[in-house]
Amino acid sequence: MKSLFTNIMKGFEGYTIGKLFKYLKDPAIISFAGGLPSSDVFPGDLVRNAVEKSLEQDPDRVLQYTSIPGEEDLMEAVVDYLKKDNVHIEPENIVITTSGQQGIDLVGRLFLEPKDIIVTDLPTFGGALASFEMGGAQYLAEDIEEDGSDVRGFEEGIENLIPEGRKPKFIYVVPDFQNPSGITTSLEKRLALLSLSKRYRIPLVEDSPYRELRYRGQHIPSIYSLDKNQGNVIGIFTFSKILCPGVRVGFNIGPPEVIDKFSSIKGANTLCTPKLNQDICTAFLREYDLDAHFRRIRDYYREKLNFFLEAMEENFTTDMGVEWTKPDGGLFLWITVPEDINTSELFFMAIEEKVAFVPGEACYPKGHLRHNTMRINFSYPTKDEIIEGVRRLSTVIKKYQVKRSKSLTR
């Protein structure tokens, strides 16, 4: 049947990070590759109680089809939850999704015709790239800077594209502790992105999976909250990082005419999100001590991050030419190695050395690849694994360089 696949699908390989995991089955491998939050901070009791209550109170509705846009009580709970973050919306601004990945996919399906252009950072979230690839996306992409997107670069690019009749369809950013770089966009740049979005009438898609996971420094307003007339920004949220990924629930927020279309698409691609899973999220927002929970998560991840950064300092001496970001939150940091190192090759040497990471390639759109970067997850491994894993990582980089200099002198 292969010859009948669409042209895009013939070459489509999906979420490449997901495909790495087959190499990681050996339990001796210390993996910095996943995007996994740690199960140490999952509120197991909350989930158990919520499930029990949900099945007891309204079993018939729980087991039946439910409303496409989502359960009303979860939407109301989301409205209240976002108020604390200065986002003031109504249920008509919300569609419950079957995870943030579906939230991203809804955006692609609503806006993208083949060869349409998306404005984004280099690097950016690989899962978004995979989804947008299905829509045939092309990119106006600029290197992310220490304080976030290169907004001037975006503007120049847009100015060049408009005369060609190729105005981008939307801007996609992860302003808080970006996956994969860990970089946070400054307030100044958030305002600049919003102003860019308004000036050129290009919707801004703000993906916020890690927003609650700040370990140091000041909270910065979301771009959605800065958009006072609420017509330019689409927000993508998930319960994966604040509650647990297994629940597979998230939500998109935005103008009603956009949310309404998202619901129509959702109705035709998964119909509805399971009520049992939505009920867990409602209980989480309504009945759990969120402040205490977030404090616990933040303390836990902060310690791991600090631990990781210390291990990096110890193992990577300046002469190695290795650089890394020092995130204020989230789950990832980003390592740049000398340009002669191809991290996709390094990956397989690392597997032999029993340590794993995500080769940076997975985080660049086609045509914008860089070969000397890697994404590191610090939230999942234990402290001992971090110490040993970073040591192995430095060893393997040294080996690669020795091997390479040998092959060059031969």
Added chain:
Amino acid sequence: MKSLFTNIMKGFEGYTIGKLFKYLKDPAIISFAGGLPSSDVFPGDLVRNAVEKSLEQDPDRVLQYTSIPGEEDLMEAVVDYLKKDNVHIEPENIVITTSGQQGIDLVGRLFLEPKDIIVTDLPTFGGALASFEMGGAQYLAEDIEEDGSDVRGFEEGIENLIPEGRKPKFIYVVPDFQNPSGITTSLEKRLALLSLSKRYRIPLVEDSPYRELRYRGQHIPSIYSLDKNQGNVIGIFTFSKILCPGVRVGFNIGPPEVIDKFSSIKGANTLCTPKLNQDICTAFLREYDLDAHFRRIRDYYREKLNFFLEAMEENFTTDMGVEWTKPDGGLFLWITVPEDINTSELFFMAIEEKVAFVPGEACYPKGHLRHNTMRINFSYPTKDEIIEGVRRLSTVIKKYQVKRSKSLTR
């Protein structure tokens, strides 16, 4: 942002049946509109026990991200389950989906470029039409006959399309107790469909949500089981009708190269299916007395169907010119009213009379609409509701005809 939507999305209204439900909020309305299985036959205890066990045995994995194609133990259970139906496959032939609707959507995304042609019956499942519309599908569609698809009509149509370089991308059928018509495709026609698929090398998509729900007559082999070399058929299954819709789990089966692409698409559109929900399905297949369960469901629905058919006989006298199918299983039957009745208009009169159905329009592709048909769900209403609802339905049809003849004589 509306002006930036894709051309298809600008006019996209989603799953139109889903949008009817806002008219049905008045509890006095007797609804034959839903596609709802009855909660009377949901195995609540099984679900409760499975959830408890799953959260107890392996909470960390349940709450974490899991494998994109699906849980291995569920796949193994599906392999064994399908053996009883003479389908012999391996886990590599399976992708677990977040419901049958996702299963259908995966097919559309893999095969459809705008204006590609799908071969299907008139009428056909509205949810499939909604999903395929997102891919810009066009149709070679022929009136379904008493014993299933008009295979000769399909063949003639294909012969006409091939010289134009427009060979259809796939054939989509629901051979068992079709939604919406309730019609079952005969063995002869199943073999003819398979032979058509092989001869023209057009994949056949067999959607089987109701297959277990046979209330009378002989079990007929699935087209998948008839395809001995297993290269032509893609099977779509869901737990919605055999267990419960709220679980939102289904599976697609097919050749490994197709299943592998489905997984890639799934990874980029919802990532993974919640393990908790998959564990419920595994327990259902492994630990539940399926024979007794299916016997119970069949007895329950058979009684309702017979009841409904009797009520139709009583209320619709021959002179009214109303015809209806007498299904051997499934959840639906199909009513054809005289040609001067537009059931989309009738719907709103029926709402006033406190009875509801699905206007047939929702079950035809654009360009193939018929205005004098309706889909009836007999599985959800109680017996008393069936008696009263059918009475109201006949009343409203008579009223419509009187009103119309008055307006014509005026």
